[in-house]
Amino acid sequence: xxxxxxxxxxxxxxxxxxxxxxxxxxxxxxxxxxxxxxxxxxxxxxxxxxxxxxxxxxxxxxxxxxxxxxxxxxxxxxxxxxxxxxxxxxxxxxxxxxxxxxxxxxxxxxxxxxxx
Amino acid sequence: xxxxxxxxxxxxxxxxxxxxxxxxxxxxxxxxxxxxxxxxxxxxxxxxxxxxxxxxxxxxxxxxxxxxxxxxxxxxxxxxxxxxxxxxxxxxxxxxxxxxxxxxxxxx
Numbered sequence: 001x002x003x004x005x006x007x008x009x010x011x012x013x014x015x016x017x018x019x020x021x022x023x024x025x026x027x028x029x030x031x032x033x034x035x036x037x038x039x040x041x042x043x044x045x046x047x048x049x050x051x052x053x054x055x056x057x058x059x060x061x062x063x064x065x066x067x068x069x070x071x072x073x074x075x076x077x078x079x080x081x082x083x084x085x086x087x088x089x090x091x092x093x094x095x096x097x098x099x100x101x102x103x104x105x106x107x108x109x110x111x112x113x114x115x116x
Numbered sequence: 117x118x119x120x121x122x123x124x125x126x127x128x129x130x131x132x133x134x135x136x137x138x139x140x141x142x143x144x145x146x147x148x149x150x151x152x153x154x155x156x157x158x159x160x161x162x163x164x165x166x167x168x169x170x171x172x173x174x175x176x177x178x179x180x181x182x183x184x185x186x187x188x189x190x191x192x193x194x195x196x197x198x199x200x201x202x203x204x205x206x207x208x209x210x211x212x213x214x215x216x217x218x219x220x221x222x223x224x
Contacts, residue, residue: 002159042203043214058213090159094218104150105212107159109183 025093138204
């Protein structure tokens, strides 16, 4: 158990809909990362938040957005869903204190999204 | 972040050492090499990281060449439970790109 929790575990929805995925980082971790993993593909970095602020952005679609709240949990919002958005979505967290060399990320169990 | 190149797949006999190579020829001086693994569809698991010195922990050893352009992850006594996709990434700050990794299959 990494200490990172993600809800829901599974999500089935229809094209055109909007969903919200939730992530709670490990206690004390300031950074949250979101990744997308489509079938038989590697992990695609979407976005990173650090202490409530966006820090880095990857190949995140404009239909997707994220935020990190004051209690450090994060949500990934996916809208106007398409069949191709079906994937595993992972959240990870790391300590990432200022001045600390970039440290390891701890991954949650993922949310499996199926768009029908 | 520097790009990494890994072989798509490798086999290893149970109980033997598994040596997984990674090329990162464009690595810069302040970028670390990280290794993660992903078992089936679980969340990736951190294994080890290093800058220029060799590193060892309870899971594995990391050997980084003197020019830092490549590295090797060593699982000293592979077990069936080590069958997974192994990702080598290099990063300092910014985007975390995992690539396709190496699928290691440990065989009885």
